[in-house]
Amino acid sequence: MLKIPVIGYRITLSDMVSGLLYFLSGNSRERFGATLSSFIPSGRIYLVNSGTAAFYTILQSLKTKSLKREVIIPAHAARCLVVAIRKAGLKPVLCDISGKEFNMTANTVREAVTSDTLCVVCVHMFGMPVGDIAKIKDDLPEDVFLVEDCAQAMGVKVDGRLTGSFADAAIFSFNRGKHLPTYGGGALIVNSDRLRDDIEKTLGGFKDAGFIQECSLFVKFIVLAMLFRPLFYTIACPFMGPSKNQTYPDDFPVFKYTPVQAGLGASLLKRFNQSVLDRHYSAATIMNTLRDDRGIVLPEIRETMEPSFNRLPIMVKDMDRKKRIEAALKQAGIQSASMDVNPLHHVYDLGYEKDAFPNAVHLADHLIALPVHSMLSGKDIRRLIGLVTSTKQIKGTEHANPVEKFQKISGQDI
Known part of the structure; x- marks a missing residue:
């Protein structure tokens, strides 16, 4: 898989x-x-x-x-x-x-x-x-x-x-x-x-990265390009750590953008518009299907907005269902994310009480961010939607495995 x-x-x-x-x-x-x-x-x-x-x-x-x-x-x-x-x-x-x-x-x-x-x-x-x-x-x-x-x-x-x-x-x-x-x-x-x-x-005071660092960045870019592909990502997964560190560095380097990255960026821009369209299609497909799910809150999009989701954020009202969705996606090999899990005043001492900014706290607790990038196929999107909807609690199926439930309903293999 x-x-x-x-x-x-x-x-x-x-x-x-x-x-x-x-x-x-x-x-x-x-x-x-x-x-x-x-x-x-x-x-x-x-x-x-x-x-x-x-x-x-x-x-x-x-x-x-x-x-x-x-x-x-x-x-x-x-x-x-x-x-x-x-x-x-x-x-x-x-x-x-x-x-x-x-x-x-x-x-x-x-x-x-x-x-x-x-x-x-x-x-x-x-x-x-x-x-x-x-x-x-x-x-x-x-x-x-x-x-x-x-x-x-x-x-x-x-x-x-x-x-x-x-x-x-x-x-x-x-x-x-x-x-x-x-x-x-x-x-x-x-x-x-x-x-x-x-x-x-x-x-004007920023320095260049240097030749060795440029070479290192190019090698890392090649690895990144490979990991974006499901086959290589699947092979590498057992050797990769958690996608999000629990700590964040207190400082960061500052220097000029490297010429090798600029060259790669100029090449990638040729398909940027198509990537935006792919993200829009994936997000719209997922949102249109989940719109009637009363257990999920989707971001409201005004008529004046034209988003291009980096990841599609959804809020799951019931925390137990959130855990079921995350478990089902993980079992099916679809990575989701909670982004920066905690609101900023829970991470840093900024002089606020923990219950300040209730909407931000609620979003952080109930958020799941779904993939919508251009490497997803139509089958991947349908599979993702099926797994999310299969986690609904239906009488007599409270303890059903969502993946097994999805397979039974759809007739598809994960």
Whole structure:
């Protein structure tokens, strides 16, 4: 039985050869940046070694513009945001999220803004855009900056505009689980003329990775391309540790995006639009089937939103059923994820009570993130849906094995 990873991207031998040719041309970073401008907002693009480094660079620039020190982020978000904020010598301040859209809202941001707020970070979690972002921007005082975290939302639109185009600055990530995986790397988009000079000055101090590290990254990229394929992933699974570490590093390196990664990224961009369509199809198929399941809460999508899910988030109301779904998917070889399992104030001492931000806490407890990437076949999607729906409690089947139940109902082998 072949296993399916929760993340994936169709990477071919041709991509790797083209990437090397771009690299050998000597201007791969410039070519990648130029190509990238077709897929992200029309701001000034700067490339660094990670999305976290991009965020840190923006914060360093913002510090020069104000004496304020508070940075507002949602309570359910990636831990690296807290690490970057602290590294920049600033204070993370949390706000709650919507229990319907799983993102921050204008109301939750408004409650968190104080006289010491430097900036608000709109995090487009899961590839789902923040529906209130235009209102959040309009509501902010003139001296408070807006930053967009598009690490999971490249190519996503809201109100007819690409994510990253609303804010003073935005960040994107090219890590292995993102929409454009080059095994690390990130970009910052600067839309505000006030920030460009300071950001360029900061970036000017960044060093190149070096030849040995570039070679190492290319080898890791080859391994990643293999692991995205179910056959190799199945073979490697017994030798792999847990997909999510229980701890997160307190620091991170900052250096320039490597030319070899830029070459690979330029090649992968050729199929980016198709990857977005594949994610949309997979997510829409799953959501349309699960929509009438009263035991599952799906993210609400406004007519003004065009998401491209990094992973599809679902909330399972009953914790026992959540465990059954996770067990059934694991037994069938389909990897799911709980993302960053705990809300940020349960991970770090940020001065909040444990029961603060109830929507974020509830989402973290009840969340399952399902794969929707381009390596999934139609059969894989139907199998995933069948396993989730087979975990419903039906009288007389309380102790039935969900996989056996799915096989009996569908006549399919797992």
